[in-house]
Amino acid sequence: MSTITLIGAGQMASALTFPLYENGHEVRLVGSPLDDQVIDRLREDNYHVNLLRTLHDGIHYYKESEKEAAIQGADLIVCGVSSFGVDWFADKILPILDESVPVISVTKGMLDYEDGTMQTYPEYWMSKLPEGSKQEIYAIGGPCTARDLADHDPSFVGYCGPKMETLHWIRSLFATDYYVISLTLDVVGLECAVALKNGYALGTALAIGMAEKAGDDGINHNNSEAALFQESVKEMLDLLKIVGGGVDNIMYAAGDLNVTVAAGRSRTVGLLLGKGLSIDEVMEQLKGQTLEAVVIATRTARAVKALAKAGKVKESDFPLLMHVNALLNEGATLNIPWTDFQKEM
Template sequence: MMKKQIAVLGAGSWGSVLANVLAENGHHVQLWSRNPDQVAELNEHHTNQKYLADFTYQPALHATTDMVAAVTGAQVVLVVIPTKGLRQVSHQLAQVLAASGDQPVIAHATKGLEQVTYKRPSEILAEEIPAAHRQAIVVLSGPSHAESVAIHDMTAVTAASEDLASAELLQGLFSNQYFRVYTNDDVIGAEFGAALKNIISIGAGALQGLGYHDNARAALITRGLAEIRRLGVAFGANPLTFIGLSGVGDLVVTATSKNSRNWRAGYQLGQGKPLKDVIEQMGMVIEGVYTTKAAFELAQKRHVKMPITEAIYRVLYEDENVETAIKNLMSREVTSEVE
């Protein structure tokens, strides 16, 4: 495919690695960050030690603190910002696009739900960036840890969009010998799967921190997937999406790997560390902590049963003991698996 000019907004572990994949594929990539020290490190040393220790980025990858310089002329803008900062960055991006007159495809790899509004990332982007200043919105999601992609571990993800041509554009930009992209038109399912799996990952980490084994983890992942699907379908998602890369794929990798900061957070909670200490020591956003609150409240409003999410909510926000939460889950009234 012809080489494209691409802007990536957000230079955390995932944003910077996705930018590196695009640079490896020969595209002209500008990586935007607010942090001048981080930008200087990326440009001078091709490292990003806070997020990916001992990894060397492509020399062709250029970082900048200037969003106008990053975005102007870009055919695609990929936003990889934590959910709580997405609206503000989207608003800033809209101003840049309005001034330049550019109409890029907007893609995102953000995994969460906005607090209070419960909006998905694509909804936030659509609200903040008028249709006159962009083309379609594409979601990039699936089982993909930055640390694994950095070492060229074989990875498969989904590009989901209501506009197939835009999904196929992302597919062509990213696909190579180790990174394979499939297309999907179910944006709702892709985003719910990406967001809610972080909740179950916290639970899986907590189980292991408490000393539980394979049976417990398999039960949690399987029943967790059931309630992820339940909430997604209530909002119009295709149930088949949840047995694909954005559903079971993303859930399995996040709920079984120490590379997941959500899993690591849960593990520490299972070992008895207070949530405040876990958040402080992590030094990076733990999306699942915030998504748990949003998903719990959303499920209550829509009368969707999400017992695992509810249990994790009580641990995170009501200081319930993890062991007590597990016992309460296991002593619930028995029911059919298909409910």
């Protein structure tokens, strides 16, 4: 039995308590500063008000103010904050951790810099550690909705990080017959693959919105959705190469694209834009929800534009991303640049 402390009581971290608890571990779930009410209710009857599922009786719950106690004696720390909590994790949690205890993150996303560099969160956190720190940071990617995991629907994800031996040990803590895990040392490849998919899920879902808007026109509209899916895979593969990730990680990008187009907020944003709403109308309609797809698509487009300015890529090689960005940030009207998808390869 090991002791695992999950920090951030969001949906995904909370869903991960299922395989961990069922594997016999001591599981501690710590709320972020925004999660006090979530923790209050969990302490009452184990019901998670956002995940909408009842966690196993036996999980230990902690509020943010009790985080030191939750970390005490842990064998593994899981970072479960959303991409909006990345700096909080860097500033408030990393400094209080025992550097010999590995961290694994389920936060999906990435940062961009003025020169077009894209950076994964594990890389960002590593850059915030004091010089000489031995802290190792691992990460989780791949297609996995929190509710399906909590419901024991078979799920297939990837874990990545600096040491294969540690990855094997971490997998042994999490893996069950319904939660299967491939391992890779290619952090940049896996993390970028699954970050990119958010913006492209939004892009692919445009076709779903266009089909809904067309209404009962007797057309299936499968081709247009597949066309955007295919262009998404192409652009993600090109982006993977740009950031230096292995092309094999396209499996995670495509798998995660599949599940995100099927369910989730990125789909909803794309669908509403596809129906012809402006981004302001979409934001109004989804008020109060975290819209990571918008952030990721914007960051990725910004990085591509910076790289194009430096002569390293061509904006015209990313017509779908550029149109999504124009919809999100430039007040553009929906007008998929279909013929720009035509390439010679």
